[in-house]
Amino acid sequence: MPTIKDVAKQAGVSVTTVSRVLNNRGYLSDDVKSKVHKAMEEINYQPNEIARSLFRKKSNIIGLIVPSASHPFFAALTNLTEAYAFEKGYKVMLCNSNLDLKKEKEYIEMLKRSQVDGIIMGSHTLDVDDYKALKLPIVTLDRRIDEQIPFVSCDNYQGGQLATELLIQKGCKKIAYIGGNLTLDLLSNKRYDAFEEVANRNDIETVLLETDIKGFNFAEYDDLACKLFEEHPDIDGVFASSDIIASYVIKAAIKNQMNIPDDIKVIGYDNINVAEFMTPELTTIAQPIEIMSKKLVDLLIMQMDSENINVENVFPVKLIQRQTT
Amino acid sequence: MPTIKDVAKQAGVSVTTVSRVLNNRGYLSDDVKSKVHKAMEEINYQPNEIARSLFRKKSNIIGLIVPSASHPFFAALTNLTEAYAFEKGYKVMLCNSNLDLKKEKEYIEMLKRSQVDGIIMGSHTLDVDDYKALKLPIVTLDRRIDEQIPFVSCDNYQGGQLATELLIQKGCKKIAYIGGNLTLDLLSNKRYDAFEEVANRNDIETVLLETDIKGFNFAEYDDLACKLFEEHPDIDGVFASSDIIASYVIKAAIKNQMNIPDDIKVIGYDNINVAEFMTPELTTIAQPIEIMSKKLVDLLIMQMDSENINVENVFPVKLIQRQTT
DNA sequence: CTGAAAGCGCTAACAC
DNA sequence: GTGTTAGCGCTTTCAG
Numbered sequence A, B: 001m002p003t004i005k006d007v008a009k010q011a012g013v014s015v016t017t018v019s020r021v022l023n024n025r026g027y028l029s030d031d032v033k034s035k036v037h038k039a040m041e042e043i044n045y046q047p048n049e050i051a052r053s054l055f056r057k058k059s060n061i062i063g064l065i066v067p068s069a070s071h072p073f074f075a076a077l078t079n080l081t082e083a084y085a086f087e088k089g090y091k092v093m094l095c096n097s098n099l100d101l102k103k104e105k106e107y108i109e110m111l112k113r114s115q116v117d118g119i120i121m122g123s124h125t126l127d128v129d130d131y132k133a134l135k136l137p138i139v140t141l142d143r144r145i146d147e148q149i150p151f152v153s154c155d156n157y158q159g160g161q162l163a164t165e166l167l168i169q170k171g172c173k174k175i176a177y178i179g180g181n182l183t184l185d186l187l188s189n190k191r192y193d194a195f196e197e198v199a200n201r202n203d204i205e206t207v208l209l210e211t212d213i214k215g216f217n218f219a220e221y222d223d224l225a226c227k228l229f230e231e232h233p234d235i236d237g238v239f240a241s242s243d244i245i246a247s248y249v250i251k252a253a254i255k256n257q258m259n260i261p262d263d264i265k266v267i268g269y270d271n272i273n274v275a276e277f278m279t280p281e282l283t284t285i286a287q288p289i290e291i292m293s294k295k296l297v298d299l300l301i302m303q304m305d306s307e308n309i310n311v312e313n314v315f316p317v318k319l320i321q322r323q324t325t
Numbered sequence C: 001c002t003g004a005a006a007g008c009g010c011t012a013a014c015a016c
Numbered sequence D: 001g002t003g004t005t006a007g008c009g010c011t012t013t014c015a016g
Helices: A004-011 A015-023 A030-043 A049-056 A072-087 A101-113 A128-132 A156-169 A189-201 A218-231 A243-255 A273-277 A289-304 B004-011 B015-023 B030-043 B049-056 B072-087 B101-113 B128-132 B156-169 B187-201 B218-231 B243-255 B273-277 B289-304
Strands: A061-066 A091-096 A118-121 A138-141 A151-154 A174-179 A205-210 A237-240 A265-270 A283-286 A312-315 A318-320 B061-066 B091-096 B118-121 B138-141 B151-154 B174-179 B205-210 B237-240 B265-270 B283-286 B312-315 B318-320
Touching (some): A015 A030, A072 A289, A151 A289, A156 A265, A156 A283, A156 A318, A218 A243, A237 A243, A243 A273, A273 B243, B091 B101, B138 B289, B151 B187, B156 B174, B156 B237, B156 B318, B174 B187, B237 B243
Parallel strands (some): A237 A265, B061 B091, B138 B151, B265 B283
């Protein structure tokens, strides 16, 4: 690998000069500029970002911690976040925590040692204090840590409300909520709060099923969905906190010879691709994942630049009526 | 951020000594060791990996270029690759090329400047020479570049054979192949080769539909699937080169009042999660994604360690019979 | 067993 | 306009 020294030698100038043309700093004669550029071409020079980072104390890398990059929602988020970060001149170091406390801690330490400029926490199973101690720009997804740490989320309460109201309006008399474990400190739990409240207000009977703390285990979704119909054969409406869970509910319903949406109505959450290409097409609450991804990155960059930021960044959701309700 | 100097001062030793305990090199008295460890704790020291990388000329970062991290197959690959790389002490820098030539080139240059120790090419739209010129450990997925660059793939011909034979054995008389653009130099095109050959051998009529070069556009899958049934209403079997495409075919078939699997049989490829949770459950060819991911990482590490490697790393696929055939 | 000093590749004062 | 030099945080000869 050729270094800046090699370029300098090749071009017959000093390393400073090379550095200057590299960074477009200071005044340089056109003659020197072109000589240097030519030399770079000739020896196929690429600046070493590691050395630059060391000096600048800035790596231009951001850490992205998600529970699982293969879960469609986080896959979409990962995809869009990386694309936008790249546009903004940042590289993404990807981490899958699997909602495992120990692994998340390891990842955070690794990212700090790697001198990332900031971390997007799509998974955050640690205590509030752990995050506050980080001394690094961070931003969370769907969790409010404290008054300083910005977060991005959608209006989960609104989402829960829209979903539940739709089920009731469509005539459901006994509805179930199936979602992630509510003991996790996540804003998405508000979907359930809304569910309960709307149902109570309308005197509708409810059932609650939660996944294990570790979540994201598809086999468990299958079990839960089957259990739901076994224990409550009279259920006629389901609000699932993700489209994936909704898919398993639909699968179980069909297996039980139930007709969708006549016997049972199902609404999911996220509006990931599956919702559209499955049959029947899934009614769902759409999160604006692209906008969220951009906001996550922007909030990080603004912190790096010590700009003022809003701690709360909540976006509206949208009900997408399809065939399952 | 405290540095090694701060630790040295705090512990009353030299930086060399601190570095030694950090790396467990040379002989150190237990007394000094514990003093240093204590000092590290006290000032909450984290070694700066950027500085280490600069010296060692090794970043412990691998680049992972995929067409799209939100496509389920690549999402799974990304997830498993990252998990295994982390286990092996490597961090993953993620890049989404969108099968865009220019973007892929930019990513490769960025990764080189970032001094990654190797690159996994899940997307490779460039010319053979571009890859040969890299001077960096690389490994490709599903593409043979030349005799030096190792690749990981599944036995695509076998996959195409199994799928096509199944359709024929189940009684199909006119079958279609829908898949990625065949002008891309990908080993997955062998699925089509097998399809054609098996069909010819059995005197079965065939139809071919390819996606755009840029692929991975779900709206296009929808169009293609609809077009298929419009132009060939007598099709009774479809081999789709991904489960996602298969899903769209199924959706279109249902829309056309066709009965699955009686009127039309569909088989996908990949065995991603959707295949299992959709209704009807999708018959598909399973790729051992976890094994492939590990192999990709191992091949990279072995190259870094100048170990001997096999260029061809082809794994067998498995037919998973479900409800769509 | 421990320390002083050089250097990884790059940038930025500070000279000239 | 351009070069000399110190130093980013770390590791490793080489002395002692």
